[in-house]
Amino acid sequence: MDSHSLINSLLDDVSKLPHRDSDRLEAVKKRARMIIIKVFNNSSPYLGELEAIHFYPSVSWSGMEDYYYDQTWNSGKIQLTSLFQTMLEDLQISHAPVSKTASVRNSPKVFVVHGHDNEMKQAVARVLEKMALEPIILHEQPDQGRTVIEKFEDYSNVGFAVVLLSPDDMAHSSKVSVAAARPRARQNVILELGFFLGKLGRERVVVFHKPVPNFEMPSDYAGVLFKPFDDAGTWQYELIKELKASGYKIDANKLV
Numbered sequence: 001m002d003s004h005s006l007i008n009s010l011l012d013d014v015s016k017l018p019h020r021d022s023d024r025l026e027a028v029k030k031r032a033r034m035i036i037i038k039v040f041n042n043s044s045p046y047l048g049e050l051e052a053i054h055f056y057p058s059v060s061w062s063g064m065e066d067y068y069y070d071q072t073w074n075s076g077k078i079q080l081t082s083l084f085q086t087m088l089e090d091l092q093i094s095h096a097p098v099s100k101t102a103s104v105r106n107s108p109k110v111f112v113v114h115g116h117d118n119e120m121k122q123a124v125a126r127v128l129e130k131m132a133l134e135p136i137i138l139h140e141q142p143d144q145g146r147t148v149i150e151k152f153e154d155y156s157n158v159g160f161a162v163v164l165l166s167p168d169d170m171a172h173s174s175k176v177s178v179a180a181a182r183p184r185a186r187q188n189v190i191l192e193l194g195f196f197l198g199k200l201g202r203e204r205v206v207v208f209h210k211p212v213p214n215f216e217m218p219s220d221y222a223g224v225l226f227k228p229f230d231d232a233g234t235w236q237y238e239l240i241k242e243l244k245a246s247g248y249k250i251d252a253n254k255l256v
Helices: 003-015 022-039 045-051 066-094 100-105 118-130 148-154 187-200 234-245
Strands: 109-113 134-136 160-165 169-171 182-184 205-209
Touching (some): 003 022, 003 066, 022 045, 109 118, 118 134, 118 160, 118 234, 205 234
Parallel strands (some): 109 134, 109 160
16 A cells, blocks of 8 residues: 555544544554654654644543533544645655656756758857856757657757747749749758747747848748847847746846
């Protein structure tokens, strides 16, 4: 029987405890002591709390009415039930799994999704490092015999993602001529953009694009602001603004 079941069985024992049955009461308390020591330890404060519960009046006199005995007994049962419920809650809290989402959202790791534009990638990485954050650039991580998608999944437990759309490919619809081809980001970049939108939520993904003429943006992401990766460096402050909005404690003065 696991710890939760043991404490639940104590609650069951109390609910079935016959009224003013001293022998059964002592059996329940003896069992409770053993379970407290097993589940917690032999110095647990629950042992002292158990002994402090009274089921009979501390003072009695000849002719004392049964009302006072009944009242003390019922009060003792309520206190004993409350003690066991507290023990159960304590156990549930102490054994509750740490929220992976929460721990990831507090992570200083920021995934940098990029295409072939090395200058964009390096510029973003340097800004993140100045903010005491850790840029995760996939090709810089060890392979360890993993496929690309396995490696990507392993390193995607981050708190934020920066997606860089650079004009690496030229593409056009099959319904138009090659002359209508437009510059667009690599398909792996679009795939990873969608992945992080689903994993982190839109508020934890910022997308920068190179401001080139006729650049093709992902149509399913329409309505979401794409931020230009401008030569003046305004994008750096846009990145910091988005990081702060997601709860990161960073100082823009470190850019200077």
